[in-house]
Amino acid sequence: MKMKTKQVVLMGMFGALAAVLMLFEVPLPFIAPSFYGLDISEVPVLVGTFAMGPVAGAVMEGVKILVKLLLKPTSTGFVGEFANIVIGCSMVVPAGMIYRLRKTKKGAIEAMAVGTILMATVGAMINALVMIPFYSRFMPLDNILEAGAAINPAVSSVWGLAIFCVAPFNLLKGVIVSLLTALVYKRISCMIWLRFLRYLETLPGSRSCMCCLRQRCACVISLRCCV
Secondary structure, three states: OOOHHHHHHHHHHHHHHHOOOHOOOOOOOOOOOOOOOOOOOOHHHHHHHHHHHHHHHHHHHHHHHHHHHHOOOOOOOOOHHHHHHHHHHHHHHHHHHHHHOOOHHHHHHHHHHHHHHHHHHHHOOOOOOOOHHHHHHOHHHHHHHHHHHHHHHOOOHHHHHHHHHHHHHHHHHHHHHHHHHHHHHHHHHHHHHHHHHHHHHOOOOOOHHHHHHHHHHHHHHHHHHHH
């Protein structure tokens, strides 16, 4: 029960941090039109997913959007928020599933690589089928395509914009998110488990599960990184 409570608190914390990071976007005009902004909100979600599993990752994506809506109301009738959840989950959930099966450095790299490719693929599809048609209600579709063609001459249709601009944009985002996650995950995960272990050591009758938990902590992260 204590562990579940701790996970709920952590999911809320990671989701709220992701919501704050979501507010800070940087355009990449050399890849996609300026109305696409890159943020690193998936970093805390992916860190939490590796620590707590793919279901927790999906929950944190939902928390992220709910907190973001409190900080900044929707300007897309919740269409953009829905797309963000789907695209975010397409990365963190498969990555969490792979890492859960292979908790090694190689497994983490494979998980992030697969998640990045899936995010780029799903992101392109969501944009072509939902986001671009939606935004064409407020901005002429020809203007949207012209913005894409100015960056990549191959853009001549909605799917062209999704394939030649949106997909590379999300690929780069996935790479950045993966690199940042790789840099911070060990230390954050170590802090999470060591705090829990220290708390558990204060409880009577906890010795029977201490060995298992220490092995898990040492498997996920090297305890020496926190000494």
